[in-house]
Structures are given as structure tokens and as C-alpha cells.
Amino acid sequence: MREISYMEALREGLRQSMEKDDRVFLIGEDIGIYGGAFGVSAGLLDQFGPERIIDTPISEAGIAGACVGASVTGMRPVGEMQFSDFVVLAMEQIVMQGAKMRFMFGGKAELPFVIRLAGGSGTGAAAQHSESLENWFVHVPGLKVVMPSSPYDAKGLLLSAIEENNPVMFFEHKLLYKMKGDVPEEMYTIPIGKSKIVREGKDLTVIATSIMVPRSLEAAKILSKEGIELEVIDPRTLKPLDEEPIIKSVIKTGKALVVHEAVKTGGFGGEISAMIMESEAFDFLDAPVRRLAGLDVPIPYNRNLEYHAVPQVENIVEEARKIVQNIY
Template sequence: MTQEARELSYAIAIREAMGLAMEADPTVFLMGEDVGVYGGAFQVSGDLIDRFGPERVIETPIAELGGAGLCVGAAMNGMKPIFEIQFSDFATLALDQIVNQAAKARFMLGGEVSVPLVVRMPAGSGTGAAAQHSQSLEAWFAHVPGLKVVQPSTPYEAKGMLLAALEDPDPVMVFEHKLLYKMVGEVPEGYYTVPLDKAKVVREGKDLTIVASSIMVHKALEAAEKLTEEGLDIEVIDLRIARPMDKQTIIESVKKTSRLMCVHEAVKTLGIGAEISAMICESEAFDYLDAPIVRLGGTENPIPYNPELEKASVPQVPGIIEAARDLAKGVR
């Protein structure tokens, strides 16, 4: 198998992963609204319908609950479904099947069954689609034992994590940031997986640790680059997986830098940043902290339509720079 890397977009990397999985395993299928001839609302499924036909790339009626349930039942009966929910906001319509059924089936039935279901969802703001098409709901799902919750931040991660999700025997929720679909990056050809239990240090530094997820990884990296001009050396960790969280990578980093900032797009209150902060306070890294932990997250409102208000509702690079500078220089 060749592993030569090419430049691919995040969307095409996901499509490539689905194609590889469907070629390798006849039980894998893709199901969702408009995933057929239309190619998916964000053109992620693209030409898969031509390659695999309508029996494996299945357009559902507009029925998120029924579609999710169908995939849960198919997964229990030996198939490996990929269920695309057109916007992650619509996962709220399928919550019974995800939270009460898929997440709990194995436990409730005493290990009798696994539910190898992958749910793919475009998430996040930035497209002017307003409050019902722009949310970041990953923390909701990460609160449910039985689910795994992943947020790929690059084309490389998008392909490798999706293939890993398809190998996983348990339900995996994949939150794909819709502003990342066009992002281009190096993606190896052929089959590879990115493990679903490891965060990744994407930039090493000694003055401050930023743990970021999804698109915020790129904003944090941009902020870190800018702050080198001020002599700050910032470590950036791509959380990658909200559940199960890779605590050790974060603990080790905080022990080194003694300062922690969490950045995510989802609403700050009761978010994943809160979990990371609490986890650090409970760990041996607490004694290494030189300053209070800082969290940046979405403001306490639904995502507004107006573009300026929309931007103001989620962390942006200038805000990350300011908060990181203050934290690193001990202003806070």
C-alpha cells in the first residue's frame, strides 16, 4: 500500500476514507440526506454514489430519528453504517437513537452486542447559517458514557480518524467543522488510522499550554506564531477526541509549561474546557500551575445571523492572543 502524501481537502480526505472503507468491507454503507446524486450538503460524499451505487450510498427521507435508528439496528445486525447528519444541530432530532439506544445497548444488554455506528456531522459557525445550523454540540455527546466523540482538525486527521472510527466496535460521533471542509493539507494515500484515544502536541513550547479543538487548533497556532514576536513560546495541543479524553498528554504539557488555556468554539459554560480544567485541578499537574486556568469558548448566546455578531460569538485569533499574553505574562 502506498503511503505517499498528496495535498487534499478535508472534505475529499473524508470521502477518500469512506471509499477505502467501502472497498475493503462490504458491510460498510453511507446513509443520510442528499448523500446520493447531490453529493451531500457540503459535497463530502461527492461521487461515492457512482462508485458504490444506491444500495450502499443511501439517500434517506428527511428523517434523522428514523435514519439514526435504522443505522443502529443495521449495526447490531452486522453492518457498519456511516450516518451523515446534514448539520450537527439536527442530531437533536436523533437523540433518542444516539443517546438512549446506540450509547447504551451494549451496557444494558450485558455486553451482548456492539453498535459499530459512525455518525458524521458538519458542526460549527462561520457560514451565516444562524442559530439552528451553526452549533457546536460535542460536549452534549461527550457527556454520555458509551459514545466516543472526535473532532478532526486537519485533512490528515479527518481521513485517519474516520477510518479508525469505522474500525471501532462502538458508536463514534465525528464532528467535522464546516469551515474546514475546504482546508487543504497533506494526506497519505491508502489506508491508515489515527488512534481515537490520543491528543496531539501540534506545536511545542515552554511558556503556556493551549488545548484547542477542531478549527480552534488553527486559531491557536496562528496566535502562538504571532506571540513568538513577543518572545512567548507556546505549546498547542489538538485535543482531537473529547471522549475518551487523553488526560496524560495534557497533564504532561501543563507540568512543563505551568500555564493552561482551553479554547473551543462551543459555549464556554459547562463545556469541554471546564472538564479539562477540572481534570488538571484533580491531577498532579495542579501543583505545577503558576496561574489560574483560562477558558475561552463561545459566548452565552445562540449563534447570530449578522456576520459581525457571529464572529463575536466564538473565540477569534486576536482574543486568543490577548488572553494568552495576559496568562503567560502573569497579568491574570
């Protein structure tokens, strides 16, 4: 199969959706001539013109509001938050309006919009351009939250998100844009709400999201040499969460570690941990469920501090080893 980058996979997904369905349009800051802050929409303006590739003023509330309004009238907008941090300015439109409208109109309104957000640290972009805010939206009924960790998943999930008749928050990771992987040329979808066992193992279930998936796989390779076999699960969709494969895996391994980049306190790891303990996997737990996550600090500008503020491969190796060896 052909290898392309995560960014190219997203672009291809957008292009194919727009070719197939002329209700689909893109709206965001610098997505036209400039091609998007990370180049995802490069070249699309030439193909689809300014009617469908809409450059906006610097107004995230405007982008989100346009998505809500257009979607409720039958369009399928894809809005872009240049940096996921800026979504704070769009919260009213997304949370107050977009998430609730379908329910408040007794199911008579459909809101098929997607907000793409470039999240995560590791680029030296400091506190206001490096956050991982996905769990804010997990907490809001009416929104679906998707977080692909590979080029293949990026395209397949994006196509599903665009076909979805409810608002989808689509979290991309800045460091993953250059990641290469096999991606089919044709259109395909990966269902929202389906997790993926990306590596099988018997000793510990690692539930990782976004960039933490490749890091966990790297850690698994290292630990495998010590005879420790990690089972790595990528939920891919945080909401609705595909619980069963996680529960089954924990029943098998008896141990679980959740790894995410967002800060630990109030993060998605707490949700996964609680879900495990409420499930039938509880009786099979042979160690406390642990969370490895970002430190409770704004991402520092200093590159060394930034590195240590979020889980790295070596941290995952160490934490997983401790759990397997019953140190906790």
C-alpha cells in the same frame, strides 16, 4: 506528500473503507445524487450504488435509528447529520438506544456505527445551523466523540471510527472542509483516544479543538514574535480523553488555556480544566486555568456578531498573552 482538502480526505476515507469492507454503508440526507450538503460524499453513489449510499427522507431519527439497528446486526453504517444542530431530533436513537445497548445486553451486542456531524459557525447560517454540540455526547456513557482539526487527522480518525466496534460521534467543522493538508493515499488509522502536540512551546499550554487548533497555531505565530511560546495540544478525541500529554505539558508550562468554539458554560473546557486540577499538574499551576470559548448566545445571523460570538485568532493572542504575563 500529496495535498488534498479535509473534505476530500473524508471522502477518500469513506471510499477506501467501503472498498475494503462491504458491511460499510452511508446513510443521510442528500448524500447520494446531491453528494451531501458539503460535498463529502460526491461521486460515491456512482461507485457504490443506492444500496450502499442511502438517501433518506428528512428524518434524523430515522438515520440514527437505522444506524443503531443495522450496526447491532453486524453492519458498519456511517450516518450523516447534514448540520450537527439537527442531531437534536436523533437524540433518542443515539443516546437512549445506541449508547446503552451494549451495556444493557451485558456486552453481547456490538454497535459499530459512526455518526458524522457538520458543526460550527462562520458560514452565516445562523442559530440553527451553526452550533457546536460535541459536549452533549461527551456526557453520555457509551459514546466516543472525535473531532479532527486537519485533513490528515480527518481521514485517519474516520478510518479508525469505522473500524471501532462502539458508536462514534464524528464532529467535522464546516470551515475546515476546504482546508488543505498532506494526506497519504493509502489507508492509515489514527487511534481514537490519542491527542497530538501540534506545536511545542514553554510558556503556556493551549488545549484547542477543531477549528480552534489552526486558530491557536496562528496565534502562536504572532506571540512567538513577542517571545511567547505556546504549546498547542489537540485532543482529537474528546472521549475517551488522552489526559497524560496535557498533564505533562501543564507540568512543563505551569499554565493552561482551553479554547473551543462551543459555548463556555457546560462546555468541554470545564472538563479539561477540572481534569488538570485533579491531576498532578495542579501543584505546578502558576496561574488559573482559563477557558476561551463561545459566548452564551445562539449564533447570530449578523456576520459581525457571528464573528464575535466565537473565539478568533486575536482573542486567543490576547488571552494567551494575559495568562503568560500574569494578568490573571
